Amino acid sequence: MKVEELNVEGHYKEIGEALTGEQKRRGMLIYAFQQIQKEYNYLPEDTLQKLSEKLSIPLSEVYSAASFYKHFYFKPRGKNVVCVCMGTACHVRGAGKVLHKLEDEFGVKEGETTEDMSMTLETVGCVGCCGLAPVVTVNEEVVGDVGLKKINELINMVKK
Ligand code: FES
Structure with missing residues (x-):
């Protein structure tokens, strides 16, 4: 998945107005990490930068969220x-x-x-x-x- 394809409002369409815009954007992080890692086998730095811009979440917070989980990787992994x-x-x-x-x-x-x-x-x-x-x-x-x-x-x- 390309970061540009992330559709925050579409992702939460069932929930409607129950969440604020910021809650929806922050709530997309883990999903986005999973999709990015599925595509690249890790989380490339430039992609996390794009994600940070797309969701208006500081890059440091994006890294902080991803590094909380052992499941996400920051270096390329083998086949x-x-x-x-x-x-x-x-x-x-x-x-x-x-x-x-x-x-x-x-x-x-x-x-x-x-x-x-x-x-x-x-x-x-x-x-x-x-x-x-x-x-x-x-x-x-x-x-x-x-x-x-x-x-x-x-x-x-x-x-x-
Ligand atoms: S110690 Fe439990 S599977 Fe290896």
Whole structure:
């Protein structure tokens, strides 16, 4: 979605006059972040600047709102996002080794993206599948019981 296409009044047409103009504009922020991130895979600086102007909200407040949520990113991310769970159950069952294997294989550290933008490596606290530990997510898909065989399959899949 292009920032220019944001239609504040249209977005709130069911609510009518129940909200003030400012409430409607501020209420658009999260929706706009989601749409922008869907398009670019992160929140580009120039796009946030346009959003700030479009909604008449200072850029510092736009950043403040976006950075409150861990879900929004300010740096470009890879085509594939591989996330290693480092929660207690996964840690105990070898998540550290899984992370190191991925770091070695792709030449990146946690939080980094490969130069060719094919993969971003992240970690998370717990994805709620502790019974499957150690767990890795690949583009939101959960892969459990990540042993040597699975980690190699996962690496080959991401490299394709
Ligand atoms: S600790 Fe890894 S899924 Fe819960």
